[in-house]
Amino acid sequence: MIYLICYAAIIVFAAAIVYRIMDYVKKPLHVRWELYPVAHEAEKAEYGGGYLEETDWWKKPRKKSLIGELKVMIPEILLLKAVWEHNRSLWYLTYPFHLGLYLIAGFIGLLSIGAVSNILNISIWMPIAALTNLLGPVGFVLCIYGACALFYRRLKDPVLRNYSSYEHFFNLGLFAVTMVVAILTWLFVDPNFNMARAFTVNLITFNFGSMSSSLFNLQVVMGFIVMAYIPLTHMSHFFMKYFLYHDIRWGDEPTIDNPATDAKIGIVLNYPIKWSASHIAGHGKNTWAEVATFNPAQEPPTAKE
Amino acid sequence: MENTITIEDIGKDTEILMQVDVKNLMPLQGDFPDKEWGEINSDTKEKYACILDNLCVLQIPMPKTPEEEEELVNKFLDGMRKLFTKENNWTFFSILETTMEHCAKCNTCSDACHLYEATGHNEMYRPNYRSEIFRRIYFKYIKNKPFAKWRYGDVDLNWRTVARLGELAYRCNICRRCAQTCPIGVDNALIAREIRKIFSQELGIAPPELHDKGSMLQLKTGSSTAMNKLVVKDNVQFIDEDFSEETGFQFETPWDVQGADILLIHNAGEILAWPENIAAFSIIFKAAGISWTLSSELAAYDSINYGVFYDDVQFARTVLLQAQAAKNLGVKKIVLGECGHAHKAFTVIADRVLPKALNTPRESCFPILRDIVMSGKIKFDPERNNFPVTCHDPCNLTRLMGIIKPQRDILHKLCPQFREMNPHGPYNYCCGGGSGFAIMSRNNISDWRTQITGRKKLSQILDSFSDSRGPEIQKYVCAPCSNCKGQLRDILRHYKLLEKEQLVYGGLVELIVNAMVDVNPGYIKWEDEG
Ligand code: SF4
Numbered sequence A: 001m002i003y004l005i006c007y008a009a010i011i012v013f014a015a016a017i018v019y020r021i022m023d024y025v026k027k028p029l030h031v032r033w034e035l036y037p038v039a040h041e042a043e044k045a046e047y048g049g050g051y052l053e054e055t056d057w058w059k060k061p062r063k064k065s066l067i068g069e070l071k072v073m074i075p076e077i078l079l080l081k082a083v084w085e086h087n088r089s090l091w092y093l094t095y096p097f098h099l100g101l102y103l104i105a106g107f108i109g110l111l112s113i114g115a116v117s118n119i120l121n122i123s124i125w126m127p128i129a130a131l132t133n134l135l136g137p138v139g140f141v142l143c144i145y146g147a148c149a150l151f152y153r154r155l156k157d158p159v160l161r162n163y164s165s166y167e168h169f170f171n172l173g174l175f176a177v178t179m180v181v182a183i184l185t186w187l188f189v190d191p192n193f194n195m196a197r198a199f200t201v202n203l204i205t206f207n208f209g210s211m212s213s214s215l216f217n218l219q220v221v222m223g224f225i226v227m228a229y230i231p232l233t234h235m236s237h238f239f240m241k242y243f244l245y246h247d248i249r250w251g252d253e254p255t256i257d258n259p260a261t262d263a264k265i266g267i268v269l270n271y272p273i274k275w276s277a278s279h280i281a282g283h284g285k286n287t288w289a290e291v292a293t294f295n296p297a298q299e300p301p302t303a304k305e
Numbered sequence B: 001m002e003n004t005i006t007i008e009d010i011g012k013d014t015e016i017l018m019q020v021d022v023k024n025l026m027p028l029q030g031d032f033p034d035k036e037w038g039e040i041n042s043d044t045k046e047k048y049a050c051i052l053d054n055l056c057v058l059q060i061p062m063p064k065t066p067e068e069e070e071e072l073v074n075k076f077l078d079g080m081r082k083l084f085t086k087e088n089n090w091t092f093f094s095i096l097e098t099t100m101e102h103c104a105k106c107n108t109c110s111d112a113c114h115l116y117e118a119t120g121h122n123e124m125y126r127p128n129y130r131s132e133i134f135r136r137i138y139f140k141y142i143k144n145k146p147f148a149k150w151r152y153g154d155v156d157l158n159w160r161t162v163a164r165l166g167e168l169a170y171r172c173n174i175c176r177r178c179a180q181t182c183p184i185g186v187d188n189a190l191i192a193r194e195i196r197k198i199f200s201q202e203l204g205i206a207p208p209e210l211h212d213k214g215s216m217l218q219l220k221t222g223s224s225t226a227m228n229k230l231v232v233k234d235n236v237q238f239i240d241e242d243f244s245e246e247t248g249f250q251f252e253t254p255w256d257v258q259g260a261d262i263l264l265i266h267n268a269g270e271i272l273a274w275p276e277n278i279a280a281f282s283i284i285f286k287a288a289g290i291s292w293t294l295s296s297e298l299a300a301y302d303s304i305n306y307g308v309f310y311d312d313v314q315f316a317r318t319v320l321l322q323a324q325a326a327k328n329l330g331v332k333k334i335v336l337g338e339c340g341h342a343h344k345a346f347t348v349i350a351d352r353v354l355p356k357a358l359n360t361p362r363e364s365c366f367p368i369l370r371d372i373v374m375s376g377k378i379k380f381d382p383e384r385n386n387f388p389v390t391c392h393d394p395c396n397l398t399r400l401m402g403i404i405k406p407q408r409d410i411l412h413k414l415c416p417q418f419r420e421m422n423p424h425g426p427y428n429y430c431c432g433g434g435s436g437f438a439i440m441s442r443n444n445i446s447d448w449r450t451q452i453t454g455r456k457k458l459s460q461i462l463d464s465f466s467d468s469r470g471p472e473i474q475k476y477v478c479a480p481c482s483n484c485k486g487q488l489r490d491i492l493r494h495y496k497l498l499e500k501e502q503l504v505y506g507g508l509v510e511l512i513v514n515a516m517v518d519v520n521p522g523y524i525k526w527e528d529e530g
């Protein structure tokens, strides 16, 4: 049963991510709505400028800097730079929470490496085992602190309370309880994560041997449920942020000499349009192209003319 | 009482939701008293649902019966449903949906907003306030999510909620400064714009300045100033004659030159309100030997596009006319004059609206002006500009288009006392006229614009001139955008800044001409243009 829950959770987690991404990618072309500084604008990004600062910009080669993007994305992802700059008091609560999750993700990765080593009968490289033992507990503690502190802040700060739903409290509570169970398991049942590693081996090799500790089992079930739950909520921002930044905020690709975008424009301009306001509807025009090329302010020729 | 409203209050049965108290406004540096708000006139109050605060920008007809109340809600929901279909809203569907789904409700964006700051942190002006209401309606009524009330928070959807939300969409400059600070990339400004769209595109309700006297008038006569092609050509001819005489530099603005390199499109409001800007372009282009023209075709002599503030269809109609005019003339490129929203609308947003055949390249006037100034083709005497100058960055040009350095290269070369505002460039503050407010002065809208929306900008201007305050030193705010100038004109008049501080505003080209050796001195004047 536990294994079933774990596999189901992995499938839900992966499917939810794929679904959300596909749902976004399949949407039609959107207009450009970039917001500067655009990170890939190489040296111009330093002061927030872009290619539109050039005369005849369409004749000049575009310089796009991956390093520039990384220089923005890495501090944003790893350090939550925007929250640090614009909401410092919240950063002290939310950063430990996020850092805790990053460490736990690293912990799971290392645990999996350890499990694969076991399967391949290679002894685990000591630093990996040591790091696993470090990242897990530190991650649990940071996550508990962050979740509890955020829960308290949302509850006690009247402004934040106004913007919080029961789901916020449920989510934070779920994280806190799950991490408490994880830390108790580590303290009293599985101090070196050997059991966790053995369980991971079982998961990978489809060996459904039962684990001896019910606390451990509880931890596994809760951990996997949390994992499956994350992409079903607004927390899916952890991967959707890629599109919010790259496709929207930095989506400055011009259409000139861009046949792919031209083709997409051809499609969207033929979409039917159903807005009801009188300046749009009621002229017998049905598609965007027809409506946009119709001028409702120009008198139509009368029958006599 | 401030800061006491909750999200749920939006639908409550009270005369208004809240009122900003003048006493709570952010303090200004100096003796600049604020006045109590003027009242909305009783006729307006009777006809329209002015139930948000003490302003009435959108003018939603007051429902008279329970049936009319219900109709308002249902029409709003119909529009909102269309907003979340790819066919009806392909323009912004994917951007809007991600903004709806991923907000963490952390309020990191709040302090970025100049309105929130200017009102002494009034909850109604928090960037996320209107967004949160809109989101709750979205999850409950559009997405029909199970347990929506529990998961996303509750909202009472009644006619008051709808009417107040519509007005709330006009308590935002859509400057996107808040979006810039969001760690996730969520855009509250877009939500304000999309709510405006529901009202315009579905309910046929928009501020008259933007729609009837704005985009519709432009589609009818060619310009929101109501100038038709004959009148506009006449007016420009007057400008040519007047300024040729005044400057001693003879020029004639070219019209409808087939095959010219450049089609220049001005904001036609300049022709009436700031003719020196029109003349300055003509002088500079002539002095630099540029091949250029204006067009007298419908909508092509007025770069404004108010659709960008409230209606995608009106937006598309306008850019198509402008692009067609360029194609008819066979120009190599279109250059936008000093108008921020026209820049953004035509250069960037239109880029994925125009079909290939109409996609004549478009560029800002600032790079070409920079190239001209740096080329050595024109002789300058920067001493003529030896007074304190600061630069206001129009949001549309800087935060939304990344055009920052060209204007600075010019200012550094021609203005010995140029100093920056803080912050500037992409992090600037809106002048307070953004998203259409600059052209509104109905009822008490001017009070609101000068005392709230423009407050932060005024504070920045005063700061940048902290070393040269008082009426003894002439100072200049360079605001290279027609809408921003309209807003600055009203702020400066309201606080009597010409008298108190010898402070005037104007564009960038005026500074260029003011420094031209071949032009009589004194192009810029320290007087109210009346
Ligand atoms: S828009 Fe961004 S910064 Fe503002 S509350 Fe939402 S997630 Fe936080």
Ligand code: SF4
Pocket: B112, B113, B114, B115, B116, B126, B127, B171, B172, B173, B174, B175, B176, B177, B178, B179, B188, B189, B192
């Ligand atoms: S877009 Fe500008 S005016 Fe509107 S809420 Fe954001 S910061 Fe404030």
